[in-house]
Amino acid sequence: MDGLDNLFSAPTRRDVLRWGVACGAAGALCPTGVGIALGQDVAAPNTLPGLRLKGLARHEAMFWEKLDENKVKCVLCPRECEVADVERGYCGVRENHEGKYQTLVYGALCSANVDPIEKKPLFHYLPGTTAFSVATAGCNIECKFCQNWQISQFRPEQVESVLVEPERLIATAQARSAPTIAYTYSEPVIFYEYVHDTAALARQQGIGSVMISNGYIQEKPLRELCRHLTGVKVDFKAFSEKFYEETCAGKLKPVLATLETLKDIGIWFELVILLIPTLNDSPDEIKQMSEWIVQHLGPDVPMHFTRFHPTYRINNLPSTPVGTLERARQIALDAGVRYAYAGNVPTHPGENTYCHQCKVPLIRRTGFRVESNRIRDGKCPDCATPIPGVWSAEQALAFKPREKAAAPQTAGQPS
Amino acid sequence: MSTFSTRRQFLAQMGAAAAAGAVLPTGPWLDAAQGEAPERSSRVIIARDDALAGGSVDEHGELLRKLLDASMQRLSGAQDAAAAWRRWFKPTDRVGIKVNTLGHTTQPAVVDAVVAGLRQADVPAENIIIWDRFDSELDKAGFKLNRSASGVKCYGTDAEEVGSGYQSNVETSGEIGSCYSRIIAEQIDALISVPVLKDHSLAGVSLGMKNFYGAIHNPNKYHDRNCDPYVVDVVSHRFVRPRWRLTVCDATRGQCHGGPMKNPGYAWPFGGLIIGTDFVAVDAVGADLLDGERKNRGLKLLADDKRPTNHIATAGARGLGVADLSRIERIEL
Numbered sequence A: 001m002d003g004l005d006n007l008f009s010a011p012t013r014r015d016v017l018r019w020g021v022a023c024g025a026a027g028a029l030c031p032t033g034v035g036i037a038l039g040q041d042v043a044a045p046n047t048l049p050g051l052r053l054k055g056l057a058r059h060e061a062m063f064w065e066k067l068d069e070n071k072v073k074c075v076l077c078p079r080e081c082e083v084a085d086v087e088r089g090y091c092g093v094r095e096n097h098e099g100k101y102q103t104l105v106y107g108a109l110c111s112a113n114v115d116p117i118e119k120k121p122l123f124h125y126l127p128g129t130t131a132f133s134v135a136t137a138g139c140n141i142e143c144k145f146c147q148n149w150q151i152s153q154f155r156p157e158q159v160e161s162v163l164v165e166p167e168r169l170i171a172t173a174q175a176r177s178a179p180t181i182a183y184t185y186s187e188p189v190i191f192y193e194y195v196h197d198t199a200a201l202a203r204q205q206g207i208g209s210v211m212i213s214n215g216y217i218q219e220k221p222l223r224e225l226c227r228h229l230t231g232v233k234v235d236f237k238a239f240s241e242k243f244y245e246e247t248c249a250g251k252l253k254p255v256l257a258t259l260e261t262l263k264d265i266g267i268w269f270e271l272v273i274l275l276i277p278t279l280n281d282s283p284d285e286i287k288q289m290s291e292w293i294v295q296h297l298g299p300d301v302p303m304h305f306t307r308f309h310p311t312y313r314i315n316n317l318p319s320t321p322v323g324t325l326e327r328a329r330q331i332a333l334d335a336g337v338r339y340a341y342a343g344n345v346p347t348h349p350g351e352n353t354y355c356h357q358c359k360v361p362l363i364r365r366t367g368f369r370v371e372s373n374r375i376r377d378g379k380c381p382d383c384a385t386p387i388p389g390v391w392s393a394e395q396a397l398a399f400k401p402r403e404k405a406a407a408p409q410t411a412g413q414p415s
Numbered sequence B: 001m002s003t004f005s006t007r008r009q010f011l012a013q014m015g016a017a018a019a020a021g022a023v024l025p026t027g028p029w030l031d032a033a034q035g036e037a038p039e040r041s042s043r044v045i046i047a048r049d050d051a052l053a054g055g056s057v058d059e060h061g062e063l064l065r066k067l068l069d070a071s072m073q074r075l076s077g078a079q080d081a082a083a084a085w086r087r088w089f090k091p092t093d094r095v096g097i098k099v100n101t102l103g104h105t106t107q108p109a110v111v112d113a114v115v116a117g118l119r120q121a122d123v124p125a126e127n128i129i130i131w132d133r134f135d136s137e138l139d140k141a142g143f144k145l146n147r148s149a150s151g152v153k154c155y156g157t158d159a160e161e162v163g164s165g166y167q168s169n170v171e172t173s174g175e176i177g178s179c180y181s182r183i184i185a186e187q188i189d190a191l192i193s194v195p196v197l198k199d200h201s202l203a204g205v206s207l208g209m210k211n212f213y214g215a216i217h218n219p220n221k222y223h224d225r226n227c228d229p230y231v232v233d234v235v236s237h238r239f240v241r242p243r244w245r246l247t248v249c250d251a252t253r254g255q256c257h258g259g260p261m262k263n264p265g266y267a268w269p270f271g272g273l274i275i276g277t278d279f280v281a282v283d284a285v286g287a288d289l290l291d292g293e294r295k296n297r298g299l300k301l302l303a304d305d306k307r308p309t310n311h312i313a314t315a316g317a318r319g320l321g322v323a324d325l326s327r328i329e330r331i332e333l
Helices: A015-021 A166-175 A188-204 A219-226 A241-248 A253-266 A283-296 A322-335 A391-398 B007-019 B055-075 B081-086 B108-120 B135-140 B184-188 B208-213 B229-236 B278-296 B310-317
Strands: A063-064 A072-074 A094-097 A098-102 A109-114 A131-134 A180-183 A208-213 A231-235 A269-275 A301-307 A338-345 A361-366 A369-373 B042-047 B095-099 B128-132 B153-156 B171-173 B176-178 B192-196 B196-200 B204-206 B244-255 B272-278 B329-332
Touching: A072 A098, A098 A241, A098 B171, A131 B192, A180 A188, A188 A208, A188 A219, A188 B208, A208 A361, A208 B204, A219 A283, A219 A338, A241 A253, A253 A269, A253 A283, A269 A322, A283 A301, A283 A322, A283 B310, A301 A322, A301 B171, A322 A338, A361 B176, B007 B135, B042 B055, B042 B196, B055 B081, B055 B108, B055 B272, B081 B108, B095 B108, B095 B184, B108 B128, B108 B192, B108 B272, B128 B184, B135 B153, B171 B229, B176 B229, B192 B208, B196 B278, B204 B208, B204 B278, B229 B310, B244 B278, B272 B278, B278 B310
Parallel strands: A131 A180, A180 A208, A208 A231, A231 A269, A269 A301, A301 A338, B042 B329, B095 B128, B095 B192, B128 B153, B192 B244, B196 B244
Antiparallel strands: A063 A072, A094 A098, A109 A131, A361 A369, B042 B272, B171 B176, B196 B204, B244 B272
């Protein structure tokens, strides 16, 4: 991952002071210190002058409820952690501080890169553009195959981070000519407040925001966030409760609910299914998943079947054979999914976008690079069939949720 | 090394000890590198003194040392305190003292007594590390940080250079997958857990075993199901179980509800220490004492408060120690 100092402009002294006050953590800014030394594998961005984070970036959390005896209940994600004073929720980045729930990662970025939007992957969202991509530490599930476990499975004080306020993130994305900010790598749900505030501000300044998520979020915060987002990608881990429970420490049903809510909201979203040999790659499971998608979400939601490579806690399984991806893609197409892709296999024809009506290639890709794009005004140039997706920045920024956003909570109201 | 290499040697030493009139409830320490758990006794000592129940614990350093030494003698059957400590610790040991500095915290005076005991066994001060997760929490709990090469060391896993963070590889133990503190993984070969006698909002109690949640990088992942079996998985790991020789539970100021944060409304001036080599037995006794106090105050028992201490039973069922109270020899001093 790139060093953050290469991406962000140096803050002024005024920036430092303002930010310190804003997040209530002036003492957390460490001009010369270093963060906790973790293993060498952990992403360790270089410092920004004056802004390397020594402590925690505390900020009042959204979506929580007060309980007796100074306990709180988090209602951001389906876990609904009940957290005693001084303790943290499962995500490790939200803490009960004297009966008030706080996020500890407001603007505490541990990773930032300028990525092709295809890397997310989002294939029907401004193809060929870049996304300024950021993450904080933490996650609300634990996938034993997580590729970014060095940040997703650690607490904020255990990774090196820099404080980047929303305004500066947006300015940096603009300076990099990125039309989109992507909240990604770890799990944006757990740095919700920062995503929320940044996306709202970015939208006003002509920058879209996409969330690359596991979909493990409650309906109210999801609806609230989608007022500001312009696209979503959900990692759909599998179509079995067993897999979610045993391999991800999560549950399937809340993810299905999220997908249906996204459909209801009307925001553009795509799905990624990382196929792991023997665990979630059975034809029956893929068929059931595809049929569920067509029935509940419609045929236009793209499915990306991507390759697994051994990592983190699953090192005893081989990489996914390309044939498995091809088979899964065909099962999805047969089930009625119009846009199914084979991912992580550069040059494979399954990475291209084909018109679902006349079958001609519309977007040719090599890995994350778009070689050609024939879509015009959102349509196939040969048969004029509308191709679902977001094809212009104007279209992205014009998005409005289909339903009115849910009323905010009494405690931890959206700012 | 005084491990028993043969059954005959073991019996011979047992016989010699018996002939000397010594009670030998526990064998001596074994080499942690062998990956074997030290022999443990299900004997648990509860040492109390009314003086400890009032005033500042800091004023009772000498009393704490006497209570602890007497307890060690009862545990070991040794004639004197130094001999008792030497049964479990030797001069070449590097001893980690894991304290609890989150919320209601371990009293430094209790740890001072433990250090004094180790010194009687000729463990060099430089070989002793008092540790927990964070420098800041140790400092807040009243411990004097010492990262220098001389004297008893005291620092957190987060201490730059000395603590060095967590290992970069994930260790799997049962259901957990965690990076352990480099202190426990690389800097010590004997462990003493010095928890506090206190309630915990999810696990029911936070005692000697739960204390080692402070040794892994991701304890937040393992609070579901009342922390069971995760607590047991954490302490079953080769970094903990074979090295763990003693628990000295700080029961000078217990807390029977509202933990792990300090909650004065439920403070319980127990005025004592709970000591044993079987860490499961010590926790079982501690949980029983807490439940007894809860009953006295009209509070629900932990199990009825949806916080059963299942992890203790699981530890017993897995053979890590004795969880069955009827099989634990409880001795009050």
